[in-house]
Amino acid sequence: MGTKFQLYKSSSRGYYYFRLKSFYNKTLLNSEGYQSKAGCLNGIESVKLNSRDIQKFLKKKSSNGKYYFSLKASNGQIIGTSELYFSESACENSINLISNHAHNAEIHDLT
Numbered sequence: 001m002g003t004k005f006q007l008y009k010s011s012s013r014g015y016y017y018f019r020l021k022s023f024y025n026k027t028l029l030n031s032e033g034y035q036s037k038a039g040c041l042n043g044i045e046s047v048k049l050n051s052r053d054i055q056k057f058l059k060k061k062s063s064n065g066k067y068y069f070s071l072k073a074s075n076g077q078i079i080g081t082s083e084l085y086f087s088e089s090a091c092e093n094s095i096n097l098i099s100n101h102a103h104n105a106e107i108h109d110l111t
Helices: 037-050 088-104
Strands: 004-009 016-021 027-031 057-061 067-072 078-081 106-109
Touching: 004 037, 016 037, 027 037, 027 088, 037 067, 037 078, 037 088, 057 088, 067 088
Parallel strands: 004 106
Antiparallel strands: 004 016, 016 027, 027 078, 057 067, 067 078
């Protein structure tokens, strides 16, 4: 059991999304909406490729004092955004987990 991508379709908007889940089934990264399944799969492949470069993670602090991060592609576009974390160290732990394991994550198609 390891990290995994879940590919799903929104019933309300009809867009495809992915989320990256940890070993413990915690959501690490959420995608934007894609109009096609193929586009969403390309987004997953972009995470697998770009997450190996720690410089592509942009850590931020929200207005309520919680931490989160975004993962950017080589073209600067945001591929995915994290959940909110109470501590900076928890945020950094998730970045490291993604950086070390996303490239091997299985894709679970829930569509």
